[in-house]
Amino acid sequence: MATDSDSDAGSAKYETGSGGHEAGGYEAESRERSRAAYFEAAVTDDREAFVVPAKGSKARLSPINQRRLVNFKANRRGYWSLWIFLVLFVMAMLAEFLTNDRPILVSYNGELLAPVFVDYPEEKFGGFLAVTDYRDPFIQEEISANGWMLWPPVRYSYRSVNNDIPVPAPAPPSWTMDKEKRCSRYPLGAEDPNCVMGNWNWLGTDDQGRDVLARLVYGFRISVLFGLALTLASSVIGIAAGAVQGYYGGWTDLLFQRFIEIWTAVPTLYLILIVSSFLVPGFWTLFTILLAFSWVALVGVVRAEFLRGRNLEYISAARALGVSNPVIMWRHLLPNAMVATLTFMPFILNGSISTLTALDFLGFGLPPGSASLGELLAQGKNNLQAPWLGITGFMVISLMLSLLIFIGEAVRDAFDPRKSLG
Numbered sequence: 001m002a003t004d005s006d007s008d009a010g011s012a013k014y015e016t017g018s019g020g021h022e023a024g025g026y027e028a029e030s031r032e033r034s035r036a037a038y039f040e041a042a043v044t045d046d047r048e049a050f051v052v053p054a055k056g057s058k059a060r061l062s063p064i065n066q067r068r069l070v071n072f073k074a075n076r077r078g079y080w081s082l083w084i085f086l087v088l089f090v091m092a093m094l095a096e097f098l099t100n101d102r103p104i105l106v107s108y109n110g111e112l113l114a115p116v117f118v119d120y121p122e123e124k125f126g127g128f129l130a131v132t133d134y135r136d137p138f139i140q141e142e143i144s145a146n147g148w149m150l151w152p153p154v155r156y157s158y159r160s161v162n163n164d165i166p167v168p169a170p171a172p173p174s175w176t177m178d179k180e181k182r183c184s185r186y187p188l189g190a191e192d193p194n195c196v197m198g199n200w201n202w203l204g205t206d207d208q209g210r211d212v213l214a215r216l217v218y219g220f221r222i223s224v225l226f227g228l229a230l231t232l233a234s235s236v237i238g239i240a241a242g243a244v245q246g247y248y249g250g251w252t253d254l255l256f257q258r259f260i261e262i263w264t265a266v267p268t269l270y271l272i273l274i275v276s277s278f279l280v281p282g283f284w285t286l287f288t289i290l291l292a293f294s295w296v297a298l299v300g301v302v303r304a305e306f307l308r309g310r311n312l313e314y315i316s317a318a319r320a321l322g323v324s325n326p327v328i329m330w331r332h333l334l335p336n337a338m339v340a341t342l343t344f345m346p347f348i349l350n351g352s353i354s355t356l357t358a359l360d361f362l363g364f365g366l367p368p369g370s371a372s373l374g375e376l377l378a379q380g381k382n383n384l385q386a387p388w389l390g391i392t393g394f395m396v397i398s399l400m401l402s403l404l405i406f407i408g409e410a411v412r413d414a415f416d417p418r419k420s421l422g
Contacts, residue, residue: 075410078410085400097116098152100116100157157214164185172386216376216396228349231352242337315328353404360378361377379393
């Protein structure tokens with residue numbers, strides 16, 4: 001016969017078991033919510049990043065990227081600046097086919113040659129064992145008698161010296177002279193077959209007799225390629241450093257910040273002067289020195305994005321599920337940080353090109369003889385009697401930097417959350 005004490009003990013046991021069951025159910029439910037939050041965030045990120053096309057259909061942008069593209073096109077100034085910049089950049093990349101002291105194609109004795117790609121010895125055309133000078137009248141007569149040549153529109157490279165200019169260098173643009181004066185240094189004068197528009201100096205020559213137009217085209221290419229390489233390399237380092245700082249925080253963040261404060265206090269120009277005193281300035285030497293200091297530009301932006309995002313719910317859920325820190329940083333935090341980073345990229349490119357131009361202007365940039373916009377500005381300063389040097393260099397630099405600024409403004413509008421998510 002059950003007593004009251006047995007009944008109470010049974011009730012207590014039941015309540016304890018019920019309470020344990022409820023606690024276990026709560027923990028399981030919490031884990032399920034964390035798992036659901038993590039996978040929901042992951043799926044959402046995937047949907048925002050791209051849209052997987054159905055079988056047989058074309059790939060398309062995600063809705064948010066479509067809105068960003070529409071916002072970018074809405075900024076007409078930036079949109080057309082991008083197209084103009086791309087056209088100029090493609091033309092500069094094809095500079096050897098537009099302005100060169102070598103023919104694009106040569107047909108000689110039934111053989112088709114491509115001097116723009118291959119260095120042919122002069123003995124191939126009846127001369128000596130040396131690099132062929134296709135501007136030499138003897139070589140031109142020999143090829144014309146046994147074939148033909150297809151020249152670029154401008155028959156000068158950035159290092160070609162025009163020895164047929166009728167006035168001392170720097171010579172004014174050829175179109176400012178009459179035909180008799182322009183052709184006075186050729187053997188047959190105005191009737192000489194080489195006194196053609198392809199041999200004109202459309203923007204004049206510099207103080208060494210080199211064609212200004214050719215040096216502008218090649219200088220534009222070097223400036224953009226140098227700026228792009230420096231921007232990409234510094235961005236990779238800056239994003240990595242900012243990500244580590246923002247995600248781990250604490251002493252890691254503090255030590256990095258103190259190091260950056262000390263590192264940015266080092267005067268870059270003086271360091272370049274010191275290096276130039278015992279090393280010949282070159283592309284990679286200059287690139288390495290500038291890269292050592294330019295990577296800090298993006299650290300603050302990326303650090304702030306990682307500090308803001310590391311405490312979000314789906315990040316906490318990912319940690320609870322055992323997702324590794326590198327995966328969390330790469331997959332979930334970096335895409336959010338890249339939105340802010342991309343808006344800075346055109347302006348960083350602008351600054352990289354300006355830095356190279358300034359160093360070339362001061363004489364501490366690329367080696368002497370290189371096609372450089374800054375060196376052309378320096379020639380304009382030293383030859384005030386030849387205004388075409390400074391004017392053309394200034395106009396090209398101003399156009400290039402203005403286009404990049406307009407593109408940067410359009411990118412900033414495209415990634416503006418108020419416009420992209422509204």
